[in-house]
Amino acid sequence: MDVQPIERPAGSFQQPVSADRIQAVCRRALGPDTRVVSAVEMGLGMYNTTYRVTVEGVTRPVIVRFAPAPDRQFVSERELMRNEYATLPHLAKIAPLMPRVIAADWSHELVDRDYMVQTLLDGVPAAEGLSTYPRRSRTGFFRQVGEIARTVHAVRGTRFGPVAGPAYDTWSQAVTASLHDIAADLDGLGLDAADLRKAAALAVEHAAVLDGITEPRLLSGDLWTVNIMIAADAPEPVISGVFDLDRTLWGDPAADWPIRMAASKRDERVAFWEAYGERDESPAAVWRSLIYEIRHLGAVRLERHRLGGAVGDSYDAVAAVLAELT
Incomplete structure (x- = not known):
């Protein structure tokens, strides 16, 4: 797997995720035979750690977002990814503009962070x-x-x-x-x-x-x-x-x-x-x-x-x- 993290100073708030954890997350979300070809970290966000993931045999990449570990979250920013997921039913009127959630996992069984797998939006x-x-x-x-x-x-x-x-x-x-x-x-x-x-x-x-x-x-x-x-x-x-x-x-x-x-x-x-x-x-x-x-x-x-x-x-x-x- 080709993993391309963003180089940050040690101790930075946003922490990378290892290749094997990304692979495990994608297999849970997309099926046990899933093989990740590449995972490129995207740098626009300043809170979650987000990867554009290309999967073998699938034309369109997916987005995999990892929340900060619980002990790194502020009180005023607790469980923001869960808050986003809870909001989806209320955003039906703008649903065509939003990425579709393929999987959301708060179990921390594969990685000690909440994560979501979503469809890739068109555009720039x-x-x-x-x-x-x-x-x-x-x-x-x-x-x-x-x-x-x-x-x-x-x-x-x-x-x-x-x-x-x-x-x-x-x-x-x-x-x-x-x-x-x-x-x-x-x-x-x-x-x-x-x-x-x-x-x-x-x-x-x-x-x-x-x-x-x-x-x-x-x-x-x-x-x-x-x-x-x-x-x-x-x-x-x-x-x-x-x-x-x-x-x-x-x-x-x-x-x-x-x-x-x-x-x-x-x-x-x-x-x-x-x-x-x-x-x-x-x-x-x-x-x-x-x-x-x-x-x-x-x-x-x-x-x-x-x-x-x-x-x-x-x-x-x-x-x-x-x-x-x-």
Whole structure:
């Protein structure tokens, strides 16, 4: 078997999987006579370890994704792959855009990590492919992202929080718990989490504002260019697939990542709102959006640290938002 891992420093968060484990996983998922020809690690993702696997006698490769080992997962990112799998029945409206799950295994019998085997999506990653188009032609892409986000946000739930749980009766409880989880993760890394705890205290103090959200809606969690495929060689960007929606939760659509990203710049991405609809700019909605921004910044701080990046500027960013809240 030809295995092509990504070379990373020793101790990196993403850990490779041996050739014999990949072979064993594919035999369980695809049949006992399966013979893996090659496994090429794909580098776009920053959480799971993902391989494009070619199987003897099968024309189309499959994708094999391994979650981090349980002892390497943050509290705020626990069992994300299981959360993604639990979300699939709620994403039927965008099923044609998503990879099909061939097998999912949480048993840890073959490898001490959760894994999924999925079909390969057509197209090229939007994070790379968009740069080949002139900026003026990218508005259609962001309009499509708005349509997908609107479709996902139309799905109704019954309780708040991650799709796979834990579930909360109110939105304020879910938001506060999320902030506390991120703070606990920062503590575990030896990083200051006082600003996240201050935000959590404000969420409790102003629970009535957060609980103006009474109907849980499905949030994609991470829908943006890094998790989107576009058609190859199309005259304009056309979305051909979405993937890795593992941070889904039930809550306020305004707290979703694509809302934050669409609002972050006044460039071609403003076309997002043409398809999605207008934002709620009431005082209560603006206050909630500031709490959501701190939650996003806390999650970004964790991710940057995990990847070996600097986190100092995130403290200044959170301080600026806290100043607006208080």
